[in-house]
Amino acid sequence: MALQHQPLQPHPEPVDVRLLQIAASHIKRFGIKRTTIVSIAAEANMSHANVYRYFASKWALFEALGDRWLKPVEASLRQIADGPDPADDKLERLVVVLHRAYRDKIEAEPELFAIFVDSVANGRAGARRHRGRLQQEIQQVIEEGMASGVFFSGDQRRAMALVFDALHRFVHPAAVWHDREVPRAQMQTRLERVAGLVNRALVGGLK
Known part of the structure; x- marks a missing residue:
């Protein structure tokens, strides 16, 4: 048969x-x-x-991989920014959650995080979108802090610059990648210390 x-x-x-x-x-x-x-x-x-009917190039496919793991991270940041907590607490939680997500990805899938770092360095669309969403969440928290009287800085641009300048080591993908061999607990302690300093500067008012 x-x-x-x-x-x-x-x-x-x-x-x-x-x-x-x-x-x-x-x-x-x-x-x-x-x-x-x-x-x-x-x-x-x-x-x-x-x-190529689905992805225009190899890097377009790689960008889609980045979007896939960054979306839940961005959703977590959005949830924090929209939450009921005071602005100073939100700001610290935002950067802690973002830094933890980056370190988790480096440890679980370093190759994919390396692609993300390359996308940031070359200004690719996915990296720009992610940066824009992060800036949006932090801006929302700073505006809320100023409106509620938690933050006494009257200049939003200076406040944003302070956050990103002071916390660069913890929120910029290339910097986090550079520190990947530093123990997590050590980086966490440093992050909490710097985030606390930033919050105190915003609460006290920028000079």
């Missing part, structure tokens, strides 16, 4: 999600430089031309 071939069952995930999963696996196994659209297409059992 002749064997009948069963039709191939489609993957339950959408094609673009499947491609992202394969890309993440290849980056982890082979590194960024050796991951190619051709190899991703081969594992997905499609032509490389078909991959």
